[in-house]
Amino acid sequence: MFYGRDALSRITGNGAQVGTETSLTPTRLHHAAVVALIGRDIVNGKYAVGEILPFEEEFVEKLDVGRGVIREALRVLAAKGLVETRPKRGTQVLPSSMWQLLDPEILFWRIGQNFDPKFLRDLTDLRSIIEPAACALAAERASDPELQLIAALARELNYAKDDEFAFIEADLQFHRAIIQSTHNDIFVQIGVAIESVLRLSVEVTVGIGHGRRIAEHEKVAKAVCDRQVSKSRIAMAELIELNVLDIASILGPAFSNPKN
């Protein structure tokens, strides 16, 4: 919840009326807003790969901020693998293979508007692999308190099944608790990022409403709490598979067979 809320507000929000230039005081947009502005244009292809983007001075003029702000923003984008700056040549958009796809900001920029189905499938591919494996590891490594938490969250899921918002929140916490029980920091990071972004994208694109899968969730919780490694993996795989089918049924062939 902490990370999720923070990531969202840090990314989507914050924009500080990026679009509304009609403010009386020329409310100059500051660092984060400039980063988001240029970053979005890059990941959404407004600036093509290989293209040289406007020089610092042009940005200064166009956005009405100091050169320092522009430079700091470009440095951040370079740190994320989006661009590379060089004297005399300017700032060039790097090939997308260099982009740090799992960076929370880049993730949300890509999902935020006109997401592409290929990318969504890449994400679900990854989740289909990570989560069952993480679930199996959790069955091995979770401490007893962690098992109790998982069991409690499974029950919570059942209680909240009628409240749309509460259910989504509880569902996210359930998955997060399992991933955290692997005691593997990298898993946690990848898992949490994927979970949040997939949920957001599904909500945004098709409106709310997916199957609750209460029984499947409980099956997962039971397997993990019984420390049944193999059963845990399978149960989670089934749960994810159902979810993937939900997404596929809504998005259609563009998702299932993306133009590579």
Add this chain to the structure above:
Amino acid sequence: MFYGRDALSRITGNGAQVGTETSLTPTRLHHAAVVALIGRDIVNGKYAVGEILPFEEEFVEKLDVGRGVIREALRVLAAKGLVETRPKRGTQVLPSSMWQLLDPEILFWRIGQNFDPKFLRDLTDLRSIIEPAACALAAERASDPELQLIAALARELNYAKDDEFAFIEADLQFHRAIIQSTHNDIFVQIGVAIESVLRLSVEVTVGIGHGRRIAEHEKVAKAVCDRQVSKSRIAMAELIELNVLDIASILGPAFSNPKN
């Protein structure tokens, strides 16, 4: 090869005599060097989580660079989730759960010196899951030219088995070719990052020289080229498992049972 070499030089090298302050001209260290300097100190715990690091002016004085350079560096570190700046309070080190663990720079900073066995195991955990899955996907999705490339690299691996350096390079290309054949950009990114950093860390920590596992590599290649999905997954899992055992046999229980 492109990404690998670049990532390495961009990270480890570059440092531009960071340590050698004995240069005649006060060779001021520039942006990338400052980022690496502070970044390393954070991920290696020299600055503890929650700690406030020196103020901008102190860095200016201590490192003999302009305030702009320091600010740009801190902004980059903030973009990587390492720190958070706030007026009056200063720059605080964020909890490690916020760090972008898969960022190539952070990855290499952590491995570079006094690595921690827990982190090494986290990495191998992830690889043990990603690579077999990727291998299975490759068996499904690889194009015919890609299959030919994989077969060719497997042969190359055999030719190069007597040349230490050439073998490592060929091995890396082999794994990369398989991962790229999944046509999943996220896989490629995670896989390549982990492959490179694990190789480096293994070289550094346990020295070079393990089994070549030529037969196992060929088994993987054959399974993929025959498009045998399940066999591909298993063959790759075996290959990885052998490698993990190599590492475990040398590092001992600190690796196998890390203190949580």
Add this chain to the structure above:
DNA sequence: ATAATTAATTAGTCGTACATATTGACATTG
């Protein structure tokens, strides 16, 4: 005790000046 005010401090921004590295055109040379 609690809440509002105020003062101190540090990051945030701006602007200018200059240094440095890369580029691409041009000239030189073998």
Add this chain to the structure above:
DNA sequence: CAATGTCAATATGTACGACTAATTAATTAT
């Protein structure tokens, strides 16, 4: 004529100084 070396252009890289704004913490008033 191709390969190489030189040179001027140009945009980023860096430095410095002044000021703004936001957060904190101490102080005061309720």
